[in-house]
Amino acid sequence: MAFIDARQIPDGTELTPDLAIIGGGPAGITLALALANTPIKMLLLESGGVEFDAATQALYAGEESGVRYIPLDATRLRYLGGGTNHWGGWSRPLDRIDFERRDWLPFSGWPFPREEIEPYFARAQHLIEAGPFLYDKLANGVLPGPLLPLGKGGLYNSFFQFSQWHGNPQHLPTAFGHRYSEQLKRIPNLQLMLHANVTGLRLAKDVRWLDHLDVATLSGRKFTVKPRHTVLACGGIENARLLLASNDVIAAGVGNENDLVGRYFADHAIPRDNATVVVFGGEIAGYYKTTKDAQGAHFRATISPTEAFRRDRQLLGALITVEQHVGLDALGQAAVETASGALGINASEAHAYSLGVGLELTPDPDRRVMLTSARDALGMPRLKLSMTIADDDLARYREVLNELGRQLLASKTGMLRIDRHSRADWLSVMDWGNHHLGTTRMHDDAKQGVVDANSQVHGLANLFVAGSSVFPTYSASNPTLNLVALTLRLADHLKGVFR
């Protein structure tokens, strides 16, 4: 069925699907695809159209405070496909340790182990079009160039795979809206409505049931949707906004009796040029510096701490990338001469590179989004993000770099300089992944999580949340593959709910 334009819906209409999906990003689209051809009558409400539109995008504007972060209307996209309209396609599954409760990591522990989402990775990988699910297994096959010998130690060669939209002439990463539009139109039990902004989640009197959704268009239309069940899939920031702003019955907002909604926000910190690595033996293989193809995958190498090392040293996830060639100053050249000479290595072909990294952060309840008194064009309160990064998180990464430096020397492969020192120095090169995590965290206990292990909002039998806002800890892995896998799991759960 063709997409419906919400601007054509008469004021005051009430729609009654079985399932409302709020948001047509990869989470919402995955859910619709996964529930295709079931008896569940779905209505997907998407705020934007099929292309970018400035007025709709402006609904995302907000404020940021604390550590410098990306403006809230630049770190997201509000039209069909959501963030995948400009994502980089970097993909990597969560590790086993990411799900574990670690005594040394406050607020850690998912309500289930990795095994619970493993069965969904293959389909998620297929949906994001990242080739065969290989990742670290790439090391066992033929690669275009040698792996960096790292010897024994806490770091190992690991791999990203990349989404590649095969129908696209430039092989850009899969933009879910464009890629799956035709498929979505053919789903008999789906209506997909564009330009439909959900502005309120309205509770029934007993506050245990979501009664209906308020929907508004920028052209001024207003109507309601009264679904049996609803999945909130508006992205890691907006999910929290909609819950917090729906405060007509519970003053703190829907699902926020325990003051958790919007807290524990996280992203992956990306301090640029944080270290310099010298490789004694010549140029590093190209797949460390950019993407290459092998074994059917589009991939790039990364260097990361093993799970054992992370457990042992109480470290967080870090995915180190080799960025670009750099020159060395006189001291750098002297250090290379001295170290290589003392170890008896010929370094005449040495090359130096800057390093980047994607870092996991410690969960912090004060890193959060909150409503402000400012309103958007639809009358919704805007958000303010309070951003933090702990010194400990930077110190933990320094320990990872120390180990890499040690391993490089011990294996006579190269050496390393740490290029960031004071906190100000680290912050001056800090970038962010645009990965919005944690604001509706998952926990079995309602006092510690907004949603339960099935992504159901605690205390509300018919409201679920999809997307990386449910991640209680964040890993260093990019979120989209993982949130798509989690959404497929949610789809299976919903099939049971509707049975």
Place this chain on the structure above:
Amino acid sequence: MNRTRRNVIAGASIAVLAAAGLGYEGWRHLAKGYPPTPYDDLLSLLPDREPAKQVGRAFLTANSGFVPARAAGALRQRIAGRPLSTVLQDELAQGDIIEAGHWLLPQTLVGLCALAAKS
């Protein structure tokens, strides 16, 4: 679209570490005349004192408490007549690395460099 994590095209400023003088073989032939010091037994272990001095000076700017005589004693004990490369490999296996000018290096090597800088 951020196929690379940075906005600048990677590789735009390629500066290969062209390494005239990096050749390990090369410096062995560069016999340099240094005045004798009480630490020559240690300093002779360094492949080339000039770059080592630079590394040592970088270490000393952040470690003003370095006392050559005391350090030399400790270094002799540590090395205990073994080849320098063996000592360094042992240290690396044990994680005994420190920073000199923010380069991560085995502790004994940095000690020798600091001694060279002070001599």
